[in-house]
Amino acid sequence: MCADRVYLFDTTLRDGAQTTGVDFSLADKIQIASLLDALGIDYVEGGYPGANPLDTEFFTKNARSKRVSQLLA
Numbered sequence: 001m002c003a004d005r006v007y008l009f010d011t012t013l014r015d016g017a018q019t020t021g022v023d024f025s026l027a028d029k030i031q032i033a034s035l036l037d038a039l040g041i042d043y044v045e046g047g048y049p050g051a052n053p054l055d056t057e058f059f060t061k062n063a064r065s066k067r068v069s070q071l072l073a
Contacts, residue, residue, distance in 0.1 A: 009043040010036050013058075017047065029058045 012032060017024050024032070029046065036044050047055035 007042045008040070009045070010041045011045045012036070014045045014047050024054070026054060026057055026061070029054070030061075 013024065013029050016022060033044050033046065046058055049056050049059040
């Protein structure tokens with residue numbers, strides 16, 4: 001890891017999903033992950049596989065691109 005590099009971590013798919021009135025569908029989560037990838041975000045926290053059917057399906061079927069280095073559980 002280079003000392004001059006800043007790594008970006010986004011929690012929109014986990015923390016944002018806990019916001020009142022927000023209810024992401026599977027397609028929403030995949031689209032958001034793809035947009036974050038396009039922005040160059042290094043790490044995207046996608047939720048907790050096994051915590052609920054939507055998060056489990058997201059981790060099972062996610063079509064994220066190769067630039068998102070890791071989806072953290």
